[in-house]
Amino acid sequence: MNKRKIVVSSNSGFCFGVKRALDIAQAALKKKGKVYSLGPIIHNPQVVRDFSEKGLKIVKDINRAVPEKAAFLIPSHGINPEALLNKKGACIDTTCPLVSRVQKIVKDLRRRGYLTVIVGDRKHPEVKALAGIAGRNSVVLKDRKKAGALKLESKKIAVVSQTTASFSSFKEILSEIAKKDFTELVSFNTVCRNAIDRQKEAGRIAGRVGAMLVIGGRQSANTSRLADTCRSVNKNTYHIESGKNLKRKFFKGKKSIGIATGASTPPDAIKEVVKKINEATTYGAKRRKSCGRIDP
Ligand code: F3S
DSSP states (O other), X not given: OOOOEEEEOSSOSOOXXXXXXXXXXXXXXXXXXXXXXXXXXXXXXHHHHHHHHTTEEXXXXXXXXXXXXXXXXXXXXXXXXXGGTTOOSOEEEOOOHHHHHHHHHHHHHHHTTOEEEEESOTTSHHHHHHHHHHOSSEEEEOSHHHHHHOOOSOSEEEEEEOTTSOHHHHHHHHHHHTTSOOSEEEEOOOSOHHHHHHHHHHHHHHTTSSEEEEESXXXXXXXXXXXXXXXXXXXXXXXXXXXXXXXXXXXXXXXXXXXXEOTTOOHHHHHHHHHHHHHSOOTTSOOOTTOOOOBO
């Protein structure tokens, strides 16, 4: 009987920044019992649920919702430090060091009078924080089209990117900005190496399998980028949060299935998906009675 081939990207599971954030949060919860977090610590619903059961309470406004002197946590994607100017209490900073580096670059660019172009998604917390640090002399761009139409009110321009932005979007926007009138143009490739490697490998796998599964939170920027990358080479690409979202039609008749994950996807999520696929039918055969619950 034929068995489906499953190819799992070697760049799967937590990146070092996410792992570091979870380790810090775990240690803080052990010590303090209850900690407040400004938004989810990472963008993965299973992990967030797990940590909330351990005492991590998500709040929207750290100044209003956190009792005075209570311990509070800065999530891995960082916040604008100005939001904490009057905040007392123990601050547990889990900002990824690569995100902190972009924040420092942007702060310095502001001090030196550059107009900062931030490549990324304006609704993402990392970009909101960067835009806050950059101040009024900044603009957020997601795609090349908007960059072409943009009128820049400064001759000193700098371009940086969200750490989990698409590297190709960063290069496209940079080349559009380079066509404009300027006296100085500086750029910093601040796309995380881990995110670039994930995108490259996932794209390679997607190009040689029948269907591609990208596992990760719907709110996770880097997972969405991965899914976009895979979809551009394989239209049978599906973004799922866990094995619960797996449908038989995703891999029906496919001899090979690729799997890639976002940087905030726990390794257990991959095991669950692989197990469910293996328990389901082999390609071309009828569904076995004993297979795991996979919605049609
Ligand atoms: Fe940091 Fe890159 Fe992960 S920016 S949180 S190591 S995806």
